[in-house]
Amino acid sequence: MSEKPEGYVNLDPEHLDASHIKTQTKATQIPPAPTQAEIEAANIPEPTELRTPMAQASYSRLDYYKNCPLAFKFKYVDRLAPLQEPEHKDKFGNVKPPGWQRGSIIHQAMDDYINSRTNVLRPELYDLRFELNEARQLKIDEPERILTEQNKFFDFDYNLIDMDALTDDEKGVTSAGDPCPSNYHVLVIIDLLIFNEDFTHATIVDLKSGKVYPVKHAAQTQLYALFTAMEYPQVENVTTQLWYCDQSGKIVAKDFTRERILMYFNFWHRSISRMHKDYKFLPSPHEQHCFFCEWGKIEHSNKWKNKTGNCELSLDKRDRI
């Protein structure tokens, strides 16, 4: 699995060719940051005292926080309930499950197939059948070399938490209902982790449904590679592979030496700490982020999101003068 597959793309930030990334908002349309008066007029609730959600980082939380700290507060600190998303239908008129639900179904199907709980491959995974069969065979022949659907929890010193060593009082459940330590700092979710024969090379596979978001997905796998290198001191090289089941089985891979991936520690530590220590949750309205944000003005609801109306700073292209 350490061979570079066909379609290998170098996603090193220094060499990333971003010319193919669509710009969704023209430079002239990016709104300025809100003034203090606008923030005050928006009637944002008083800062909340430090609570667990900010201390518990995962890639999705960090990404949500980076887009807009106020949206993060609504979702993870205040735990407001979003409205149901608008219904989507396929070309036959059947209601399609929301993207996140479809993604969970496909991930479960991949896990079941690799672990031989089923012999049936879902059509969405057909383009990845060679890779999946290879992984399935490895799971049969050398199960110690391949780990599936791993939720890894790290403490505040970035050491892996041994779930088996926790007492009942020290255990909790994640928002997805999975067991977790009641007190952890970082959660890393790895779909597939494959080692070479002498466990000095780790390949991290992340299955993606939907579109390719090169920068976001590269950042996510970079975080996973970092924590894998920290967890396994014998690992000298890490390869990350993004498997895009809806993009004809496209695979995007990147190789890191141990030395190289550990250089990203400070960057991620700062990102995690910034979220952890925030208590103001200042909004960062941006037309692109507000478009997909569920907490915007009700009249800004669109085909992807029904908005709750909690945020009066919501921006929408329909309001452009």
Ligand code: SF4
């Ligand atoms: S609508 Fe915009 S400014 Fe308001 S919380 Fe959402 S992303 Fe932030």
